[in-house]
Amino acid sequence: xxxxxxxxxxxxxxxxxxxxIKCEQNLGHDTMYWYKQDSxxxxxxxxxxxxxxxxxxxxxxxxxxxxxxxKAHLNLHIxxxxxxxxxxxxxxxxxxRNSGNTIxxxxxxxxxxx
Amino acid sequence: xxxxGLHLPTLSVQEGDNSIINCAYSNSASDYFIWxxxxxxxxxxxxIDIRSNMDKRQGQRxxxxxxxxxxxxxxxIxxxxxxxxxxxxxxxxxxGANSKLTFGxxxxxxxxx
Numbered sequence: 001x002x003x004x005x006x007x008x009x010x011x012x013x014x015x016x017x018x019x020x021i022k023c024e025q026n027l028g029h030d031t032m033y034w035y036k037q038d039s040x041x042x043x044x045x046x047x048x049x050x051x052x053x054x055x056x057x058x059x060x061x062x063x064x065x066x067x068x069x070x071k072a073h074l075n076l077h078i079x080x081x082x083x084x085x086x087x088x089x090x091x092x093x094x095x096x097r098n099s100g101n102t103i104x105x106x107x108x109x110x111x112x113x114x
Numbered sequence: 115x116x117x118x119g120l121h122l123p124t125l126s127v128q129e130g131d132n133s134i135i136n137c138a139y140s141n142s143a144s145d146y147f148i149w150x151x152x153x154x155x156x157x158x159x160x161x162i163d164i165r166s167n168m169d170k171r172q173g174q175r176x177x178x179x180x181x182x183x184x185x186x187x188x189x190x191i192x193x194x195x196x197x198x199x200x201x202x203x204x205x206x207x208x209x210g211a212n213s214k215l216t217f218g219x220x221x222x223x224x225x226x227x
């Protein structure tokens with residue numbers, strides 16, 4: 001069983017389109033995250049949700065809108081895609097909102113904007 | 115701002131040798147540190163963690179050392195194997211509500227057969 005699963009794994013789309021990436025975790029964790037990894041492999045947190053409540057928003061453009069229908073799901077919707085949005089997006093989860101808990105990552109979604 | 119960084123961008127080692135990957139952190143308030151391994155095409159995987167009340171922690175073939183005086187963290191891999199080839203990240207955090215992990219730049223470990 002995959003602990004943190006995200007879809008799609010690969011996504012190629014044109015500038016200006018709107019796309020979504022879905023994420024689900026079956027670990028029973030309270031907290032979920034979206035991280036962005038750029039071409040230099042640098043990992044940066046975008047959002048964090050705890051029990052469906054947004055707790056971290058790292059100055060991400062408004063075009064990015066996370067949605068958490070329940071604590072096991074955290075989807076990422078991106079409007080008006082730009083070339084600079086091309087990156088790998090990782091969903092992750094941890095037991096709760098406190099640091100000191102291991103963060104478990106999904107396999108990543110490779111987004112290419114052309 | 116605070117940052118976490120790695121001294122070397124790439125590390126090449128002979129199979130069977132020991133590997134040492136180093137990391138410097140600058141947030142003196144950090145009390146929790148994790149090493150992650152990311153294989154090509156996959157997400158980061160937890161390797162080992164250490165809290166600031168410890169200097170050393172051992173796992174299977176891996177050891178993490180923490181030197182709070184100089185804000186330095188290292189990951190030692192014993193008898194490096196081809197399967198250890200990956201990008202390694204150190205991450206730091208401060209225990210508390212809504213805390214977040216800050217990741218350093220990755221370092222590529224390449225194992226020569």
